[in-house]
Amino acid sequence: MKAIVNGKIILEDRILEDSALIYDDKIINMVSNYQVREFNLDSIIDAKGDYVSAGFIDLHIHGSGGYDTMDGTYEAQSMISKTIIKNGVTSYLPTTMSMPKELIKKALHNIRNIHIKDGAKIVGVHLEGPFINPKFKGAQNEDYIIKPDYDFIKDYLDIIRIITYAPEMDEKFQFMNKVKKHENVVLSMGHTDASFEEATKAIENGVNYVTHAFNAMSGLHHRNPGVVGALFSSDIYCELIADTIHVHKGLFEAFIDINKKERVILVTDSMRAGCMKCGNYELGGQRVIVDENSARLEDNTLAGSILRLNEAVENIKDNTKYDIREVVNMVTVNPAKAIGLYDKIGSIRIGKSADLVIFDENITISKTIINGKTFHEVV
Known part of the structure; x- marks a missing residue:
């Protein structure tokens, strides 16, 4: 003891x-x-x-320390795990990208068979893409975006914990209805152009999570509330990239007030340049330029982040009324509950x-x- x-x-x-x-x-x-x-x-x-x-949990992280989940190797995932423990992360979901099917399957196969002994624990996979809307592709490569395809991912539903997808691309919710049978999988709206009505219907039918709120989705307008409006009108989990770049710090408190502190989950969406020096990197086969604050494609599109999860906690603590316990719950209790692991981790x-x-x-x-x-x- x-x-x-x-x-x-x-x-x-x-x-x-x-x-x-x-x-x-x-x-x-x-x-x-x-x-x-x-x-x-x-x-x-x-x-x-x-x-x-309790150890921090990152439900959305592509890479760090110079490596990316889509590298599909033991070395890459091992180095990511070893790097993020310095930021307080003890469990995480390696997150994929829209890339050729064979590379996605390689990454999933690698994660399924890897056993990390000296780094943060892998507790599943976050499949971000390729089932998204090209209109809000963000830093995802449009060449590899496809409509929701259950057969493509059915053999990996034992390790997939979150699927980010655009519900408006899911005809008659055929994909959703099949995935819903797997209780360990969370369906999340992200990279989506869904209207308020489409998003609300998706929530009513099984979507219970939103990927990086505000980013890569139809925004809030008083005559067209979009996905953000549907999120504000529901009671589902939502990610927030609290780097003060993806979302302005002035909005942090109002966002948490509206969505409830028990539903907000702080994530990094970090890419391979996390915890690294400034310079040129790669994400999903695309060149990324990294400075002291952000990671961007050559057209200036945000390409994930270089945020560390302990920095996200600090940013929320310093820019809202919420106390340290309430903010820490956003990286411990809330993510553990969202993916059904609260009986094991998260507090x-x-x-x-x-x-x-x-x-x-x-x-x-x-x-x-x-x-x-x-x-x-x-x-």
Whole structure:
């Protein structure tokens, strides 16, 4: 057994001050600091007054550290996993792109057969494209966009957790109706030109998630509310890329107010340039120019991001009324619940995986612990 002492432990509904957390591969107990002596411990970590929370979960990330999910190799996925633990991420969904079918299948096959032992845990796949609307392709390659095709992905529904698609391209919701039979798969609207009526109907029929809200979708207009209006009128999960570039920081608080703090999920949508230097990179076979703030195609289209998930937490904390516990829930509790894994990860609770992070007031990560083992430590 191990312990973290002198920490402010962030639970889903409250923060325990000056408390200790007892764990091995799973969380064993939470006690006062003076009670630690009652346990036969192998090691003790002094949090020195910093926050201790459940590990962060990124449900939308293409790559980081110079590698991309679509590379389709063990090395690529391993390096992504090792890189993002520095940002407090303990679980994530490798995210695909609209590319040739054989490359998508290669990436899915690679993820299914990979077992990461020294990085963030892969808990499924986010299939973003190729079932999207070319009008809102964003940085996706239009040459490889196709209509929703169940037969193409049916053999991978054991590992797919989220499918981003344009519901208006799904004739009579034939694709949706087949996918809905698989309870582990979340259908998400994204890269879509759906009208308010089309989007609302899709939600009523099974869509319960929205990919990177505001970006690559029909926008909000008082006479044509579009997908954003349908999101505002519903009670479904929604992603937010809180880098202050994809969405202006002045909108953060209103967006969370409208959609409810229990439904907002902070994601990075990071591409391979995440945690790397500025320069020229690649996304979906397209050249991407990366500066200190953003990643863009040559035509200036945003191409994912270089956001780190701990930075997203900081940006929301610094620009809204929401407190640290409420914001941390947006990268722990909410994503775990959205993909049906809250019984295993997403909060500090006895019996759950000991996936933990320690960070200061600026959300600077000092330790990342996965299944009770420390993988990242700032000395």
